[in-house]
Amino acid sequence: MFEAVREQAMLRVFRDRGVLIAIWSAAAMVAGVFIWLLADIAMHGAPRFDLSFLIDAPGNSGRSGGIGPILVSTALILTVAIAATVPVGLGAAIFLSEFTRSGGLPGRAVGLSLDVLAGVPSIVFGLFGNAFFCIWLGLGFSILSGGLTLACMVLPVFIRVAEAGLRMTPGDWRNGAAALGLSRLAVLRQILLPAAAPSLVLALMLGIGRSASETAALIFTSGYVDRMPASLLDSGRAISVHIYDLSMNVAGGDPGAYASALALIVFLFIINGAAKWITDSLTARRIVTL
Amino acid sequence: MNETKAPGYTIARVEQGPPCCDPVPVIEIAGLSISYGGKAALTDVKLDIYRGCITALIGPSGCGKTSLLSALNRMTDLIPGCTVEGSIHFGGVDVRAPSLNVAALRRQIGMIFQRPNPFPFSIRRNLEMPLREHGIRNRTELSDRVERSLTDVGLWPEVRDRLDSPALALSGGQQQRLCIARALVLEPSVLLMDEPCSALDPLSSGVVEDLIESLRHRFTVVIVTHNLAQARRIANYAAFFWMPERAGKLIEFGQCRQIFETPAHRLTASYIRGLRG
Amino acid sequence: MTSSKQNTLPLSRSDTWLIRVLAVASTAAACILVLIVLFMLQEAWPVLQRIGLLRLLSDPAWHPAEGLYGLAPMVAASLAIAAGAVLLAGPFGVASALFVRFYAAAPLASAFRLALLLLAGLPSVVLGLWGLTVLVPLIGRIEPPGASLIAGVLVLALMILPTIALTTEAALDAMPESYLRGAAALGLSRESTILGVILPAVKGSIMAGVLLSAARALGETVVLLMVTGNVVRLPVSLFDPVRALTANIALEMAYAMGDHRAALFVSGLMVALLVLLFVLVSRRLGGGWSFNV
Secondary structure (H helix, E strand, O other): OHHHHHHHHHHHHHHHHHHHHHHHHHHHHHHHHHHHHHHHHHHHHHHHOOHHHHHOOEEHHHOEEOOHHHHHHHHHHHHHHHHHHHHHHHHHHHHHHHOOOOOOHHHHHHHHHHHHHHHOOHHHHHHHHHHHHHHHOOOOOOHHHHHHHHHHHHHHHHHHHHHHHHHOOOHHHHHHHHHOOOOHHHHHHHHHHHHOHHHHHHHHHHHHHHHHHOOHHHHOOOOOOOOOOOOOOOOOOOHHHHHHHHHHHOOOOHHHHHHHHHHHHHHHHHHHHHHHHHHHHHHHHHHOOO | OOOOOOOOOOOOOOOOOOOOOOOOEEEEEEEEEEEEOOEEEEEEEEEEEEOOOEEEEEOOOOOOHHHHHHHHOOHHHHOOOEEEEEEEEEOOEEOOOOOOOHHHHHHHEEEEOOOOOOOOOEHHHHHHHHHHHOOOOOHHHHHHHHHHHHHHOOOHHHHHHHOOOEHHHOOHHHHHHHHHHHHHOOOOOEEEEEOOOOOOOHHHHHHHHHHHHHOEOOEEEEEEOOOHHHHHHHOOEEEEEEOOOOOEEEEEEEEHHHHHHOOOOHHHHHHHHOOOO | OEEOOOOOOOOOHHHHHHHHHHHHHHHHHHHHHHHHHHHHHHHHHHHHHHOHHHHHHHOOOEEHHHOEEOOHHHHHHHHHHHHHHHHHHHHHHHHHHHHHHHHOOHHHHHHHHHHHHHHHHOOHHHHHHHHHHHHHHHHHHHOOOOOOHHHHHHHHHHHHHHHHHHHHHHHHHHOOHHHHHHHHHOOOOHHHHHHHHHHHHHHHHHHHHHHHHHHHHHHOOHHHHHHOEOOOOOOOOOOOOEOOHHHHHHHHOOOOOHHHHHHHHHHHHHHHHHHHHHHHHHHHOOOOOOOOO
């Protein structure tokens, strides 16, 4: 009998050792691939990555020159997306948080529709954007179409985060303000929105990050043109589309693609860093005079 | 008049007003019933609140005392599913009329909550913001009113040098006094207080209690309290509530001394003696 | 008798306007989904009506020029790639989460976690770029042409792994401390605790995270465009080039007309419905929602 017990104990030790090795190997592999990936992008992207790259226009289909007009187009697309998302998103978030009961019908209907929207794949947004903004509204391949399509994509997450931030504010403040006869508008403007500011900033940053990374929704809404756009109705190429085009359609476009990828990653890094910095400083100031 | 009750705290002197033995009703409640989602919380209350007096609403939890208080300044509007029946007249005006300007009502009838709830601003802004929202923008008037209400609650000597520091950095007792100051700054005639001392430590509780007592005559105060000794100390009138069936009812109302020393109803007598509730 | 059906009544004129503006904003937000459904159906309708869903799945090939709209090979490819990615990323993701929580010392754990967060934040086009320029040639050396089903599986797995790891980590954090203490009191080894107590306890959340990632894998377009070779055929071996349903839409939308375009919209609807199905099941299992979806 002791033999059997000792055998079982040994088997268990082997199994334990096996699991340990498996987990460490898995982690090592993941870490390894991650470092490989980053190193690859840094190495291939760094050579061409300098100030002139960020300013010059692309030449020779992007094999030479820079990404200046593309950065401008991207910035414009992001601006359109944010300009459309923030008012609608903030309005919906405030409505859901302050003016609907948690179980009530309007709240649930809007909430459900947004949840489903959050799950729709980006290519479908591209199809919709093309059918609705480009064709039905007649905006054609333009920065406006692309930005508005991105706004539709980003809205659910923005509303969800903003609403959560508003709901987190203490109900005591609302009661106290109501007892003082303050209007709902005053309460929102002076107390609730400033208190929810960290979440609102986070929501905004998430929106910007997601928009900047998006490719599939932009390919047939904002188009491929890599010249400097003259207006919002002009077609413009976003940086993610540029990376795609250079790597897939342009022979010898890889160095340009890598440098652009590096630029995009740096931009996202700055956005996320700014988000963290703003959120931290707003939270720290929470107890202090607003 | 009250002088120093604890080291470092002084209550300002209060002017005398109309004596309390000549009762003039400022709020008249008749046939008031409140229910939440169909379930009755309070049934058929008839009660008069007299000007310049402190009226205590006493009774065990769940009798509808807070509901009654909330109905007086239409705070029940904020509770989904809450229905109010009956009549409430404030200075002759029907409080429950749909056309009533509720913001103006709440300027006249202020409310203090159980948990102090200063806004996340500076002390000064906590007091100035309601004034600005109600249309008072003149700088001198604002700072005058701020100083006056802080003096009334005895905070002025403590905070005069740090009016721009955060209100949330004050102690619990100071925060509650600030909330009272915030209600006073609008110069109401009635103050509703829902267990204002229950969330405070005994020392702060004493200070706030003294403050409430000092408001007598200048303001009409309706206070919900579980602390029978406190009610006995500061109230002129007491209303005793109980839950005979599953809804709250007003059992007895009268001068405080009479309720506590010679209660007419046997339920009142038992509650006062501490046998029930 | 006053009753409150709403949360509050407007207190002033500015409030009445406020509520109106807010209601308009909310209706606009809620309408987007309705608009999407309407426009997708409108564009897809001609083909659905004239050609029918059955033919779309059973036609022998995808040759829109000749009126053949067989989506089957592409549907199979999409499903196969998503399945492969999930099968690969699942164990690695869970292992990563266990590593961070139970095996790594604090500084290593934070570094690893930071790496996972950074990986989660990488745009898919950048992952596709790396896959195209580094992975595909490597695979091509084993078996040409390199752009293939397996390439898609590998890069997609890399893309969804951080999501699985982070949701598993959240589930582990939400687990009551008492489980671990109880196991320790019984003298169970770390591995026995993991296998016997922890994994069964968080099984539901892990599944939810996995399904959410599967949904994301099904909906992914750019990565598959870049590394799978885009040849319409039923995958026979892992190294066959294939074309995913999503990639197909992206490739042909630019020049598709009439029925061809409508067929692309139909395939878009199919992808959307599949993804939604996975998201709903994931939600049912208790998953929350992920920022990265």
